[in-house]
Amino acid sequence: MFQVLDKVQKLERLGKKIYHFELGEPNFDTPKNIAQRAVKAILDGDTHYSNSFGKYNLREAIAKTTLSSRGFEPDINQILVTPGANSIIFMLFSIILEEGDEIIIPDPGFPTYLSVANLFKIKIKKIPIREENNFGLDFDELEKLVSKKTKLIVLNSPSNPTGGIISSDTLKKIAHLCHQKKIYLLTDEIYSRMRYYSDEYKFYSPSLYDKCKENTIIINGFSKAFAMTGWRVGVAIGPEEIIKKMGLFLETTVSCVPPFIQEAAYEAITGDQSEQLAMMTEYKKRRDLLVSGLNSFKSISCNNPMGAIYAFANIKKTNLSSDQFVSKALNECGVAALPGNNFGERGEGYVRFSFVRSIDEINEALSLLKNIFE
Ligand SMILES: Cc1ncc(COP(=O)(O)O)c(C=O)c1O
Structure with missing residues (x-):
């Protein structure tokens, strides 16, 4: 994983726009009521x-x-x-x-x-x-x-x-x-x-x-x-x-x-759960968009995830290894994801995309990937 992160940071230092799908790091801020409670406790x-x-x-x-x-x-x-x-x-x-x-x-x-x-x-x-x-x-x-x-x-x-x-x-x-x-x-x-x-x-x-x-x-x-x-x-x-x-x-x-x-x-x-529930509604939209987008590629298929924040796409038909796919996506499209083999031998042939970015970014990343992998 750190090899991918290292490459991502190098490209960013060179000024390249990167679409971050590599980490399980939500792009939402912590809900306000939660942050306010911590601030009050400190004060x-x-x-x-x-x-x-x-x-x-x-x-x-x-x-x-x-x-x-x-x-x-x-x-x-x-x-x-x-x-x-x-x-x-x-x-x-x-x-x-x-x-x-x-x-x-x-x-x-x-x-x-x-x-x-x-x-x-x-x-x-x-x-x-x-x-x-x-x-x-x-x-x-x-x-x-x-x-x-x-x-x-x-x-x-x-x-x-x-x-x-x-x-x-x-x-x-x-x-x-x-x-x-x-x-x-x-x-x-x-x-x-x-x-x-x-x-x-x-x-x-x-x-x-x-x-x-x-x-x-x-x-x-x-x-x-x-x-x-x-x-x-x-x-x-x-x-x-x-x-x-x-x-x-x-x-x-x-x-x-x-x-x-x-x-x-x-x-x-x-406390109030509304921000947490709104995040889940947004994740579902992102999941649907990302998964249907990946499935529209002839050489990629992706199971619909039932939970969590990850799409685990099957890339075997591209004839690339997971590492090769991830390098190509990063170098040629600026799309960062993780090779499935980071998660065990059975992850080879898969790539993990975290749907932690906005709908606009998912759309842009999908069209960039389409230029290369279609
Ligand atoms: C399955 C699983 N367990 C545990 C953790 C660790 O989470 P934490 O940030 O609370 O240490 C993660 C984080 O990605 C995870 O995916």
């Missing part, structure tokens, strides 16, 4: 050390939100407020995994799972996430990967980079399997508020199975749905003893998430 003096596990009012609000969104209310001691969602992966892996353990992660999938597992010398098995399966997950295939050494299964629905979702039936089966075999289940739900399917298919979390009391840990965060990437605030919900260890880890490393940031997070989930 009111909420600028000191706070509880390492998170402020009580925020954890209480998270417990209530979990009840309405996931159907169970975790205990306050099952909730940890973290500096971003990424840090949860590192803290959790370092606490529950030992050298020689096996984990199963999605391929293609969010790269941090792989990097952290490699750091701790964990054996990695990859569950293929296939386009033919609408970028869902095949339970039978997953079950075959499980061995006596499997300690953890990682799921991410809606997914980065594919935008695919795992059906609630499959999620229920996975939760049951993990419970039976005493395998930890990490369910990364950072895109749970970013869905494009109708409300009759309500968001389903496999955490409902054990209510995060035994083996399930939820990752969640504010970065994406509330356009708060730079605020660095996330949430882990899990069994009390794991949350306790992660809290001690956090206490001895960063002490706490700044209290005024936590106030902003509190406002995000309890």
